[in-house]
Amino acid sequence: MSLELISPFVIVIAAAIIVTFERLFPYEEQQKFLREGFWNDLIMYSIVQSYLLGLLINWLIQWIDASTMLSRMHLISHWPVWLQVLLFLVTHDLYIYWFHRIQHRSIRLWRIHEAHHSTKDVDWLSGSRSHSLEILINQTIEFAPIVLLGAAPEVALYKGMISAIWGMWIHSNIDVHTGKLQYVINGPEMHRWHHSDVVADGSYNFATKLAIWDWIFGTGFLPERKKPAGYGLREIEFPKNYIRQHLFAFRPLKGDVYSGE
Ligand SMILES: [Zn+2]
Ligand SMILES: [Zn+2]
Structure with missing residues (x-):
């Protein structure tokens, strides 16, 4: 069975495990499984939007590659697959840390991040x-370098799978206690x-995957509460x-930045 077919199964199994742990060890006991916005997040964001954007992003990257011929240089094709995956995990994670941080400072970029902060319940699905x-x-920005640097075809699949599962994990309503690991790896304790x-x-x-960026750049927060x-x-x-949520990002600007530093 190809990895292309296996990866959706792995994501669904991971979701089932996370949901089970949410029921067994909830962070917020009053949170419901079928909470407000559940079907909208599941169908419109996790399935329809993901699928359509996947097609568009793939087309965009193929167009960039056809214009630049970069992938034909096979810059990292000879690297072991695990090292290619590791390279893109770390570099994209550093990028997303800074882009995310800037989104909380710039009113225009905040407007396209606001939807992510709009769920009143934080759970396995709300990250979507x-x-x-x-x-x-x-x-x-996540997948273009993978293609343009000539990474192995399965690298994008591994990366997509890891990102989907990690997204569910950091938003999950699971009462975990990972101790000093929180200085390295991000999880629900910090992301909630x-x-x-x-x-x-x-x-x-x-931070998304590696908490180290928050601790290095002075934005780590783990209070006693x-x-x-x-x-x-x-x-x-x-x-x-869903449509109104999208259009809401383009309402007149009034300087309502969510978080400053
Ligand atoms: Zn944010
Ligand atoms: Zn989040």
Whole structure:
């Protein structure tokens, strides 16, 4: 069986395991499985948007490659696959740390990140809610170097699979205690703080996979308090419908930056 067919199964199995642990060891006990926005996040963001953007991003990268012929130089093709995967995991993670941090500082970029912070319940599925423009930027930057540097074809699949599972993990409603590991690897303990509805708490923990970026660049936050008072956006009534959620990003600017530093 090819990895192309196996990877969706692995993602579904990982989701089932995470959901089971959420039920057994919940961080927020009152959070429901079928919470507000569940079907919208599952069908519109995780399935429809992911699929359509995947086609568009693939087309865009193939177009860049056809124009530049970069992949024919096979710059890293001779590297072992594990090393190629590691290279893209670390470099893209560093990029996403800074892009994410800037999104919290720039009103225009915040507007396409706001959707991600709009869920009032943070769980395995809520990470999928991201504006299509944010995904278009981040996933083009994620996958273009993989193709253009001539990585093995399975590298993009491994990378996509790891990103999907890690996204579910850091947003999961699982009451884990990973201790000193939090200085290296990101997880729910740190990322749930990032989704706090209190501006001061949410302006920390920008990392996705490696928490080291937050600790190196001074944005790591692990207070004594176990959890934020609430999640989501304060003072904004975020639309519930997928199309309206997208159009909401283009409402007139009023200087409502979510978090400053
Ligand atoms: Zn954020
Ligand atoms: Zn998040």
